[in-house]
Amino acid sequence: MAEMGTLHDAFLDELRDAYDAEKQLTKALPKLAKAATSTKLRTAFETHLQETQGQIARLEQVFQSLNEPVRGKHCDGIAGIIEEGKSVMEEDFDEITMDACLIASGQRAEHYEMAAYGTLVAWAQAMGHTQAVKLLQQTLDEEKAADKKLTGLAEGGINQGAADAAQSDEEDAAPAVVSAAAKKTATSKATPGNRR
C-alpha cells in the first residue's frame, strides 16, 4: 500500500512552490521597475527585488532547518500573475495610467505571496517547526509591508492622477461629455482595489 502524504509533505511542497515563485519574481520585478514612470514606484519595486533576494536566502535557511535539500517546484499561480502583468505592460496606456496598472499587478503578486506565507507560518506553527516559523513570519511581514507601500502610492496620487488624465483625455475628444464625466469623478472617490 502506498504511503499517504502528511501535512509535512504538503508543507515541503508549499515551500518548494514559494521558493520557485520568489525566483520567478526576481525576474519580473526589474521589468515592473523599468516600466514605472513614478520614481517612488520604481524604487518600491527595486527595494522589493532586494527583499525578494533575501527571502530566497531565508527559504534556503528554512530547508536547512528541516534537514531538507533546497528545491523549487514550478509555481503556476505566480507564473499566471506575472503573465497578466506582462500583458498589461504591452498595452498602450499613458504613463500614470500604466503606473496605476503596474501597482495593480504588483499587488496581485503580493497577495498571492501573503496567502502562501500565511499558510506556511500556520502549518510550521502547528507542526512545531519553531525556526521555520520565525523565518517565514519575517517574509510574511515583508510581503505585507510591500503591499501596503503600493497601496500608499496608489492612493497617494497615482490613481487620482490616472483618473484626471482620463478626464482631460475625454475633454479633448468630446467636450460635450465632460460635465457628466466630471460629476461622476467628483462623486465617486472609492478606490477599494488598493485598500487592504
Ligand code: FE
Ligand atoms: Fe516574496
Ligand code: ZN
Ligand atoms: Zn504557487
Ligand code: FE
Ligand atoms: Fe513579494
